[in-house]
Amino acid sequence: MCLEETVMGDDTPYPFEVIKESADYLLSGTQHRPKIGVICGSGLGGLADQLDERDVFPYESIPNFPVSTVAGHAGRMVIGLLSGVPVMCMQGRFHAYEGYPLWKCAMPVRVMKLMGVSHIIVTNAAGGLNPEYKIGDIMIIKDHINMQGFAGDSPLRGRNDERFGPRFPAMNNAYDKNLIAMAKKIVADMNLTNVVQEGVYVMLGGPTYETVAELNMLRIIGVDAVGMSTVPEVVVARHCGMKVFAFSLITNQCITQYDTDAQANHEEVIEVANIRKKDLQNLARRIIVNMSEEYQES
Numbered sequence: 260m261c262l263e264e265t266v267m268g269d270d271t272p273y274p275f276e277v278i279k280e281s282a283d284y285l286l287s288g289t290q291h292r293p294k295i296g297v298i299c300g301s302g303l304g305g306l307a308d309q310l311d312e313r314d315v316f317p318y319e320s321i322p323n324f325p326v327s328t329v330a331g332h333a334g335r336m337v338i339g340l341l342s343g344v345p346v347m348c349m350q351g352r353f354h355a356y357e358g359y360p361l362w363k364c365a366m367p368v369r370v371m372k373l374m375g376v377s378h379i380i381v382t383n384a385a386g387g388l389n390p391e392y393k394i395g396d397i398m399i400i401k402d403h404i405n406m407q408g409f410a411g412d413s414p415l416r417g418r419n420d421e422r423f424g425p426r427f428p429a430m431n432n433a434y435d436k437n438l439i440a441m442a443k444k445i446v447a448d449m450n451l452t453n454v455v456q457e458g459v460y461v462m463l464g465g466p467t468y469e470t471v472a473e474l475n476m477l478r479i480i481g482v483d484a485v486g487m488s489t490v491p492e493v494v495v496a497r498h499c500g501m502k503v504f505a506f507s508l509i510t511n512q513c514i515t516q517y518d519t520d521a522q523a524n525h526e527e528v529i530e531v532a533n534i535r536k537k538d539l540q541n542l543a544r545r546i547i548v549n550m551s552e553e554y555q556e557s
């Protein structure tokens with residue numbers, strides 16, 4: 260194996276210099292200097308279309324970037340202004356089931372970091388496992404269960420580069436308490452309290468949806484919503500010191516009984532995301548404006 264394959268192979272996260280090349284490319288292509296990054300989940304990329312004065316970078320044009328392969332993930336980085344606040348939005352993300360190692364799924368977070376991003380909003384579509392959740396609810400993520408971590412995989416696996424963060428990052432308080440409190444005030448102000456929940460997210464590898472037995476097990480260990488993303492991005496964001504706010508759109512009810520012919524499916528996920536997108540975009544916009552006030556004060 261040649262040196263390049265050793266350095267750039269799927270076993271090893273990209274070195275600092277490779278991430279910097281992607282960051283420098285984006286910085287040279289835009290006047291904006293965002294401190295807030297957004298990762299848009301399945302069907303939730305419409306927020307990026309709302310940015311003013313936007314610069315759009317298809318993933319295949321960005322050096323060292325993976326490409327999106329899933330319906331509902333456009334596959335472009337959009338940088339611009341939202342209510343006057345500079346933001347960079349990933350309109351589409353990378354999932355482990357597409358064949359990417361966890362570090363590659365989360366690699367854009369490091370690119371954001373080297374571009375100056377200090378706050379990140381991570382969104383996803385998820386199945387509601389908490390029996391009180393309804394389709395269309397928004398779950399503010401207060402914690403996660405890192406299933407891949409249990410099995411010895413992590414986006415931080417491999418040699419640690421201290422320029423990104425420490426070897427052993429803490430993961431309690433991964434989801435910033437002040438940002439959650441701020442979001443709850445906005446939710447109340449928008450009269451959305453009855454559709455907003457706060458709970459625990461689990462990432463599974465997918466692409467299969469879960470069996471009844473798996474879902475019943477996950478409920479017992481404290482899971483409220485089930486998805487196939489987000490955790491690697493949050494782990495990498497916390498490793499490099501970003502403040503994280505995350506939410507799930509509950510697009511389907513997890514099926515925890517055997518006596519039904521209903522089945523989870525991606526079409527329903529996209530459809531529900533489509534129906535709820537206006538509220539989600541308004542919520543994200545207001546959170547972003549408040550976040551920008553926070554980083555200006557700090």
Ligand SMILES: O=P(O)(O)O[C@@H]1C[C@H](O)[C@@H](CO)O1
Pocket residue numbers: 299300301302329352354382383384385465486487488489524525528
């Ligand atoms: O990118 P997210 O986590 O929003 O996408 C969810 C998980 C799977 O990719 C897909 C399943 O329908 O939606």
